[in-house]
Amino acid sequence: MNDVMQLYPLPGQERRLRGLYLSHDLRQHGVAGGRPFVYSNFVTSLDGRIAVAHPTRPGLMVPKQIANERDWRLFQELAVQADVIITSGRYLRDYADGRAQEILNVYDDPQFADLKEWRVARGLPPQPDLAVVSGSLRFPIPAALTTGGRTVVIFTVAQADPARIRELEAQMGKVIIAGETGIDGKQLVQHMAELGYGMVYSSTGPRVLHLLLAAGVLDRLYLTYANRLLGGLSYATIVEGEVLEPAVGMRLNTVYYDPYGLEGLGQLFVSYDRAEGSA
Numbered sequence: 031m032n033d034v035m036q037l038y039p040l041p042g043q044e045r046r047l048r049g050l051y052l053s054h055d056l057r058q059h060g061v062a063g064g065r066p067f068v069y070s071n072f073v074t075s076l077d078g079r080i081a082v083a084h085p086t087r088p089g090l091m092v093p094k095q096i097a098n099e100r101d102w103r104l105f106q107e108l109a110v111q112a113d114v115i116i117t118s119g120r121y122l123r124d125y126a127d128g129r130a131q132e133i134l135n136v137y138d139d140p141q142f143a144d145l146k147e148w149r150v151a152r153g154l155p156p157q158p159d160l161a162v163v164s165g166s167l168r169f170p171i172p173a174a175l176t177t178g179g180r181t182v183v184i185f186t187v188a189q190a191d192p193a194r195i196r197e198l199e200a201q202m203g204k205v206i207i208a209g210e211t212g213i214d215g216k217q218l219v220q221h222m223a224e225l226g227y228g229m230v231y232s233s234t235g236p237r238v239l240h241l242l243l244a245a246g247v248l249d250r251l252y253l254t255y256a257n258r259l260l261g262g263l264s265y266a267t268i269v270e271g272e273v274l275e276p277a278v279g280m281r282l283n284t285v286y287y288d289p290y291g292l293e294g295l296g297q298l299f300v301s302y303d304r305a306e307g308s309a
Contacts, residue, residue, distance in 0.1 A: 031103070034299065038285040045286065047100060050299070051107035051252070052148065054284075057229055059249070065223050070232040070239055071108050071252040072268045073101045075260045080236070083264040089120075090266055096256035100291045104299060105233075108252060110145040112158040112231035114183070114222060116238060119162060119169035158231070161185060161222065163213055163238055167194040171202060183225065185218055187211055213238075215245025240271030243278045248304055251280060255298040256291070279305035 031047040045053075059067040073096055074080050081090035109115060149156065159181040162169070167190055171182060184198055185208040198205050208217040218241070222230055232238055232248075242248040253268070280302035291297040 031100070032290045034286040034288045036284070036286050038282060047103060047288070048144075049107070050286065051104045052111070054301070056108075056111045056250075057152075060228050065219050065247065066113075066228050066230045067249050068219060068230045068232065068242060068247050069108065069250040069252065070242070070248060071105060071254075072239075073097065073105075073254040073256060074268060075256055075258050077259045077261065078267045079260045079262065079265045080268055081266040082260060082262050090264070093260055095258050095260060096254075096292070098256070098291050098297075100288060101254045101256070101297065101299075104252075104254070106142050106145055109158065109231055109233065110148055111229060113154075113227040113229045114159040114161050114225075114231070116161045116163060116230065116232040116234055118234040118238065119164035119166060121234065122162060122169040122171065155179060159183065159227070161218075161230075163218070163234065165190060165212065167191060167198060171198075185213060185221065187213060213241055215241040215243075215247050219245070219247045236266050236268055236270035240269050240274070243269065243274055244271070246278075246304075248278075250283065250304070251302045253300045253302075255300065257295040257297055258292065281305050 033044040034047050034050065036043050036045050056067065056069065072080050073092070075093065075096050079093060079096075082093045083089075084091045146156075157180050160183070162182060162184045163186075164184065165187045167184070167186055181204070182202050183204045183206065184202060185206050186195065188207050188210045190207075195205050206221050208214055208221055219230065232242060239248070239251075281304075283301040283303045284299075286299040287296065288299060289296045
């Protein structure tokens with residue numbers, strides 16, 4: 031794959047796209063301060079859209095105008111380093127309906143064979159486990175997601191339907207309460223630590239990012255800024271929820287310029303670390 035230009039930290043230099051986020055070696059952080067290292071990732075338009083209205087169905091979708099294979103490569107490099115990937119009931123519904131693909135494509139796509147080898151070389155399971163965050167529990171568990179010994183852990187709230195909890199426990203074995211009326215980010219991550227997870231990748235949407243930020247448990251945020259403006263009245267941005275008090279400070283970690291993405295329009299790959307003492 032063509033090179034990107036490292037703009038920060040200085041000095042600037044050319045870097046290969048393939049292996050760019052693997053070189054961040056996230057697993058070196060391990061369990062810090064008694065809890066897992068938690069990170070997330072989004073691709074956004076210049077006007078802050080990560081999702082827009084689906085043209086034919088209710089709900090939102092990642093805009094095709096900013097989705098691109100170079101960003102997707104880096105998404106995979108982040109996912110492959112995880113012990114567990116946070117997802118949502120919506121993702122499972124879409125997967126069951128054939129509208130969503132496997133989060134980590136190391137077995138489905140030959141172009142990611144090197145990532146499969148990366149996990150094997152480190153003695154990791156073939157796929158990270160899945161953590162489903164849901165208050166309603168209205169989703170199926172597709173059999174394909176539990177092959178190869180993969181564990182699916184469901185995190186819900188105390189007010190969830192007890193009958194549905196029993197159904198899922200009979201099917202999956204692990205349903206964990208992580209809040210009363212809403213998922214509590216600190217409880218969520220503490221339960222993950224107790225389950226032995228050291229690297230937690232949130233691949234779901236803006237409400238989960240909000241609960242992680244509000245709880246002060248997000249350690250790193252990756253953003254791809256695609257050089258397009260989308261507009262539209264129905265959309266999602268990277269964080270949705272109440273105003274964060276105090277605001278969460280983030281420190282710049284890396285910036286790379288990709289001149290080849292989006293048919294030559296280009297894009298920025300940026301990562302931030304949560305500032306010490308923030309949130």
